[in-house]
Amino acid sequence: MLETSFTPLASLFGGILIGVSALLTALFYGRIMGVSGIVSRLLPPRANGWNQQWTIAFVVGVIVAPLLWQFATGTGVTAQFVASPIVMMIGAFFVGLGSVMGNGCTSGHGVCGLSRLSLRSLSATVTFMGVAFLTATVIRFLFQGYI
Amino acid sequence: MSNSKTRSLALPVSTQVLTLVIGLSIGLIFGLGLVVSGMSNPAKVRNFLDVFGAWDPSLAFVMGGAIAVGVPGFWMIQRRLKPLLTESFELPTNCGVIDRKILPGAAAFGFGWALTGICPGPALTLLAGNGLVAVGFVGMMLLGMLVGRIIKA
Incomplete structure (x- = not known):
């Protein structure tokens, strides 16, 4: 089991940055900043009335951000994986499929939807959080936290 | 001219x-x-x-x-x-009602998220400098998204 330290202030500040980026997306492009929606619409079939220009730039920005952080602060970004490679691949497929079938993920439903007081997003968020807590708990008791 | x-x-x-x-x-x-x-x-x-x-x-x-x-x-x-x-x-304007059609998808997403600790945003920040597993994650996530797009189309 990997211990991580409780970081309320850093997490709050990071959360504010995430909220600000969601607001800027709505202000400039009139769209929801949902990563699963943005990334999945880069794939075929082509989405009608969807401008891909800013979304490609957005995705590049997200990918580059940790490198910029590393360059600016001189410290690496901590990333500790919690599953074996095969479980990572299975989980990744569910993350992709589920976020598309569920019309959104943590950013689209969890941040933007809840901020807009959307009942639809609230029901999706309660569902994915509930299943996630349950899954993590099952992994804890059946596999000691690692599969 | x-x-x-x-x-x-x-x-x-x-x-x-x-x-x-x-x-x-x-x-x-x-x-x-x-x-x-x-x-x-x-x-x-x-x-x-x-x-x-x-x-x-x-x-x-x-x-x-x-x-x-x-x-x-x-x-x-x-x-x-x-x-x-x-x-x-x-x-979106359909925010006032619970949409049952999206809940199985949300559940599948929650399952994958808990298995790996990674949702789509962090999948992108992990992409650079975290080896083949991080690249494989994004690849499998894109495959899942593609299947989802095809099912919904």
């Missing part, structure tokens, strides 16, 4: 550049938010979900911070007639 041609191109090109620069900047702010908040570390996400393990409640503060600025911000922005760089708002 070449002058008028240049002029007719000038505005769209500058708007396009602005679109790209602002899109990149928003992506950087979002990505830095994921890094600073700890969302980009799968162990931190899993420890938030793993209440009976080494529980780390930090991620509640990420959600709290984002929604604290999001609620008043969206309220103000949605009073505008149009966005700054596009012609109209394309925000």
Whole structure:
């Protein structure tokens, strides 16, 4: 089991940055900043009335951000994986499929939807959080936290 | 003649550049938010979900911070007639009702998220410098998304 330290202030500040980026997306492009929606619409079939220009730039920005952080602060970004490679691949497929079938993920439903007081997003968020807590708990008791 | 041609191109090109620069900047702010908040570390996400393990409640503060600025911000922005760089708002309007069709998808997403500690945003911040597993994650996530797009089409 990997211990991580409780970081309320850093997490709050990071959360504010995430909220600000969601607001800027709505202000400039009139769209929801949902990563699963943005990334999945880069794939075929082509989405009608969807401008891909800013979304490609957005995705590049997200990918580059940790490198910029590393360059600016001189410290690496901590990333500790919690599953074996095969479980990572299975989980990744569910993350992709589920976020598309569920019309959104943590950013689209969890941040933007809840901020807009959307009942639809609230029901999706309660569902994915509930299943996630349950899954993590099952992994804890059946596999000691690692599969 | 070449002058008028240049002029007719000038505005769209500058708007396009602005679109790209602002899109990149928003992506950087979002990505830095994921890094600073700890969302980009799968162990931190899993420890938030793993209440009976080494529980780390930090991620509640990420959600709290984002929604604290999001609620008043969206309220103000949605009073505008149009966005700054596009012609109209394309925000969902079907928000008042629970949509049962999306709940199985949300459940599948929650399952994958808990298995790996990674959702789509952090999948992108992990992409550079974390080896083949991180690249494989994005590849499998894209495959899942593609299957989802085809099912929905």
